[in-house]
Amino acid sequence: MKDILTxxxxxxxxxxxxxxSIDWYTNKLGCRFMWQEGDYAALNVHLSQEGQGNIVSGLxxxxxxxxEEIVPMSFFxxxxxxxxxxxxxxxxxxxxxxxxxxxxxxxxIKDMGGIQAMEFTELNGHLMGICHF
Known part of the structure; x- marks a missing residue:
């Protein structure tokens, strides 16, 4: 059966x-700038050898x-x-x-058994997490 989503x-x-924000994500988090068009800019978190052009397969x-207005992303x-x-x-x-x-x-860093995690707030106030397992 063919996948519905890839x-x-x-x-x-x-x-x-x-x-x-492009500057913050590239210099603070090490993301790689890929392209910008108007109000959009695409960044890769990790660049592998896979993929075509500016798209990395599977990531x-x-x-x-x-x-114009930011509502920080998070939930309770x-x-x-x-x-x-x-x-x-x-x-x-x-x-x-x-x-x-x-x-x-x-x-x-919080140790939750088999998972370690931490959080940070980025330039625009969005709460983000990082995990390792």
Whole structure:
């Protein structure tokens, strides 16, 4: 049977200033700028040899979209703000140290048994997470 869906194409993240956000995501998180068209800019979190052109097969891209008003993305779980986007790191200790070195305010790493996780707030106030398992 043929798959109905192949992959997540991108995760849209609303931003107030597209240029400043491109700079933040590339310099603070190490994302790779791929293209910009009007109010949209696409970034890859990790670039592999797979894929065609600016699209990496099997990986979701981040698409920043400049908007006039920001409503920070998150929801509440057990009365605590919870990230809507969760990144994966193969070495969460390194990622934690690198983000702190880059001036990003990050939470402490939480050990939840087989999963380690941390959170950070990006330039536009969106709560995001990073996990390792």
């Amino acid at each position: 992959r997540i194409d991108c995760n849209f993240i609303p931003v107030k200033d597209l240029s400043a 979701a891209m981040i698409t920043l979209l400049q908007v 779980y057990q009365q605590t703000p919870h990230p809507m986007i969760n990144f994966y790191s193969s070495d969460i200790q390194y990622t934690h140290a690198k983000l702190k070195e880059n001036g990003v305010q990050v939470s402490e």
